Amino acid sequence: MNPRRALGRLMMAIAETPAIGVAIACMLLVASLGLAYHNEGQARADKIRDVTVQSRILAASLAGPLAFNDQTAIHEYIDALRASPEFNAVGAYDENGRLVDGFSRAGEPLPQHNQVDRPIVQGDELIVTGTVAQNGATLGSVYVGAATERWSRRATRYLGIAIVIVMACLLVAALTASYASVSAANRRLQAEIAGREEAEEALRQAQKMEAMGQLTGGVAHDFNNLLMVASSGMELLDRTTDPVRRERLKDGIRQAIERGAKLTQQLLTFARRSPLSPEVVEVDQRIRALQDLLERSLREDVKVEFEFANGLWPIEVDPSQFDVAILNIAINARDAMPEGGRIKIAAHNYPAGGDTARDMVRVSIRDSGGGIAPELMEKVFEPFFTTKSVGSGTGLGLSQVYGFMRSSGGLVKIESVVRRGTTVFLMFTRSSQTLPRPNLMTDRLRHAEHDATVLVAEDDEHVAELVAEMLRELGYKSKRGATAAETLRLLEETGPFDLVLSDMIMPGKINGLELAQEVVRREPGMPVVLMTGYSEAAASAAAEGFPLLVKPYTIEAMGEVLGHALQQ
């Protein structure tokens, strides 16, 4: 186990028991006892020193009087000490140790014979004896009995401190106990939150699965129709030679395929799996470019008006998703106005302040339709929620709008008054980037002879054939490996190649991304382009810095990406 985590766990375990508090309290007690003992010893030593000094002063004063037997002087010196209640007994002794003079308060009388010794404590009395000497000649001795502080007085003195310390210990114990319980409760809460988050995640996943189930049912029907159009169209194409009819059939097939692709794209956007490729967009120009498409999608009795403020800030969104979102809202508006009406699309700058923290651009789409009932307002963004009759709506329109706005970092808001109309507001964050210079479209698709060979790694037979066909159309030669291992072998044995184009999801031990890394490791500088339809895979490819073709892609997109990769 990680030692730091082990330490953290230990600290948590300690924090959750009051043991640390008890330990601190005990340490406090022991420390204060030790301090008291030390103080007591210090005070005793101080007292002994004081009394010893007093006895020495007395001895020095008594040197002369004792030597020359001056009783008056001896008596005066000893009497001087009687004034202090500190001294219980004071005695002066001659050189033979016999008592000369002295006094003793209540208690034992002075000893008749004095013997100089170290200071001793007898009960409450400290006895200090000292020699009276002058220039090395012993002239006598003194005896001083001093009162030490009574045990009861000392106890009273310590009691106050003891109470404070005991209170401190109790406080520490109480605090740690409460901290321990709070910390344990906090841990339980954390665990509960984690559990709840897991449950919520599981619920979300379940809802997603349910949605996918409904989606499969709903979309399968649409797809079946499209496939029907395509397959019957192909069949009829084989049976007819009339060029006009053939052209019409091909148109029908192409439209069916486009609708299928669009439907898939919408589903992926809803699932937030489609890789968004944001570009800097000018709102007004982008919407004006939609005018044709809008008029074709809407009925003749629905009029579209634009109102754009001057100097609109640029925004950064995926342009095709932006188009789809505008179209979806417009189609909803059309359906809300069965008897015809007006759709007004407006855009304004919405500076920071008020209810937004950043500069935004607000696009509003207003219809004059029937409005949305207040009780339905909450549901309009739910996937598969539709007020339209079965078969005429998928319920994915506003879901796409919602998913798109979420992934673009924007906001969507609906205001509706029944029988007056609905306004959908799209709020986009202002982009700090400037508009890119438009590319020259003529450069993008060039049927030039590249004389370049592309090594294709693709496990699906049909896709591989199609890719080979598209490459041939673009003027490239190609070779295909069905697995990553085979591709690497081909790279070694049958080169040289100018570019490797690999699917990302492939059977075998090595996936497309690892294959790409291996190719670059073996042949640095070899351009590698990856293809995928999955946004997760796309994100990891982008993170590794490989150019990417998102399936399904057009021949133009392929030409552009490959051309770009080869130029570098």
Place this chain on the structure above:
Amino acid sequence: MAHIRLSAALLALLAAAGGGPARGAQPIEYAVKASYLYKFAPFVQWPSTAFETPTAPLSICIAGSDPFGPALAEAVRGQRVNGHPIMVRHVEAVRPGLACQILFVGGEDAGQTLQAVAHEPVLTVTDHSGAGGMIQFVMVAGRVRFSINQAAAQNSGIAISSKLLGLAVSVNR
């Protein structure tokens, strides 16, 4: 027996001094004086020239007749002052270069006798007031006391402790 011997000694002293100064003196008086005589030593500071070595004996010299008898020698046995053992000596005549630190001269005219050691670091002690010397024993209310001639001590380079000065009956500065 001791009484008779002491009386004999006193008679001898009287004969030597040519007078009767010790008449009526109690034997206890000289025992006290004997103890005082050597107890002066700790309270007195001699110049360093007074001793040959730091452990050289401190001599208490008794000039002429000895009124103390063996009591003095008994009392000083084993006593030391500042590392100097105390020794009692008897000298017949007072003359310069006796090598005494304390010189006791009995009799009332001791002052003349002491002229011989006037410029030597010798603490001179006499038995009567007005008899000269640095310290004179006097009797006050039946007790043995002493007066001090500090000027004389200073002239000889001897310093006397203030503790001793404080106990003196009088001090001649």
